[in-house]
Amino acid sequence: MRHIARAIAGLLLVGVIPSLFAQPGQSGMAFLKLGVSGRGTAMADAGNAIVSGAAATYYNPAGLIPGDASPEASQLMFMHREWIEDTRMEFLGASIRLGDDNALGAAINSTTVSDIEIRTRPGPADGTFSAREFSVGLSYAHRFTSDLRIGVTGKFLYQKIFVDEGSGYAADLGAIWKTPMDSLSIGAALCNLGSMGALQSERTTLPSLLRLGPAYAFSVSQDQIQATLAADFVRIFPEKRNYLNTGAELRFNTFVAARGGYQFGSEGRGLTLGVGISYGILVLDYAFAKISSDLGDAHTISLALNL
Numbered sequence: 001m002r003h004i005a006r007a008i009a010g011l012l013l014v015g016v017i018p019s020l021f022a023q024p025g026q027s028g029m030a031f032l033k034l035g036v037s038g039r040g041t042a043m044a045d046a047g048n049a050i051v052s053g054a055a056a057t058y059y060n061p062a063g064l065i066p067g068d069a070s071p072e073a074s075q076l077m078f079m080h081r082e083w084i085e086d087t088r089m090e091f092l093g094a095s096i097r098l099g100d101d102n103a104l105g106a107a108i109n110s111t112t113v114s115d116i117e118i119r120t121r122p123g124p125a126d127g128t129f130s131a132r133e134f135s136v137g138l139s140y141a142h143r144f145t146s147d148l149r150i151g152v153t154g155k156f157l158y159q160k161i162f163v164d165e166g167s168g169y170a171a172d173l174g175a176i177w178k179t180p181m182d183s184l185s186i187g188a189a190l191c192n193l194g195s196m197g198a199l200q201s202e203r204t205t206l207p208s209l210l211r212l213g214p215a216y217a218f219s220v221s222q223d224q225i226q227a228t229l230a231a232d233f234v235r236i237f238p239e240k241r242n243y244l245n246t247g248a249e250l251r252f253n254t255f256v257a258a259r260g261g262y263q264f265g266s267e268g269r270g271l272t273l274g275v276g277i278s279y280g281i282l283v284l285d286y287a288f289a290k291i292s293s294d295l296g297d298a299h300t301i302s303l304a305l306n307l
Helices: 001-012 038-042 054-057
Strands: 076-081 085-098 102-118 129-142 148-160 164-178 186-198 208-218 225-236 241-252 256-266 269-279 281-293 297-305
Touching: 038 054, 038 256, 038 269, 038 281, 038 297, 054 076, 054 085, 054 102, 054 129, 054 297, 129 164, 148 186
Parallel strands: none
Antiparallel strands: 076 085, 076 297, 085 102, 102 129, 129 148, 148 164, 164 186, 186 208, 208 225, 225 241, 241 256, 256 269, 269 281, 281 297
């Protein structure tokens, strides 16, 4: 059964079978919908209104500029995810503050399935091959007013399965507005706007999508515990599907965080859980997600360095 699972993972990667994290649809490049940080994944990828640092290059580029008086000038973050069988996802991102009102970001996002067996007849496999997708992007954010931040990302996309290759370009646009209500922010991002070249004879349709939702942060227990609630409405345009991602975080003395989330509208993913530890300039986050159809679990770990 192992070779069957690997074959399924490879097909998922190139969009022949729809992503487990979406309903059946018409888009490929599934890794562009799966989240890139332990914190974000643990909160069911909700919170484009509160994202900051390197992860903002994926969720909402406006978050490259923190909404508070954060002293960090830059961040370097690495993420690794173990998915179905030998499916691996890696993300490497960086953010750099340029004064109080500008910031730059850069990121590489990659998904690989190894040792997919080639079978043309019953019996031993004829060989193996790998499938891969990745993106390389640059981001810029600007603070227009004390309450409004805007960001943009441009990225190069590439995919390869067996001997066939395809490439393309896409852009993300994002904004975060700090509302007059204390500690309430609203974020919006249009992502994956672009096109791909033909892979063999077919063009892959990008999963262009909208993220829109609020986030609210408050203190409890005499400021010893910081709580954050977030929700994102997600519309994947080619698939004509809607999702509601909801997440919560409890941070104890800014040192330990416990997180949970739920994605409504998906047959592949529901409950997510995670923890985070901050020590000095280091931030370590872990997330767990159960995958349906008895295909196992997804484990995500990210390590960030704040400078």
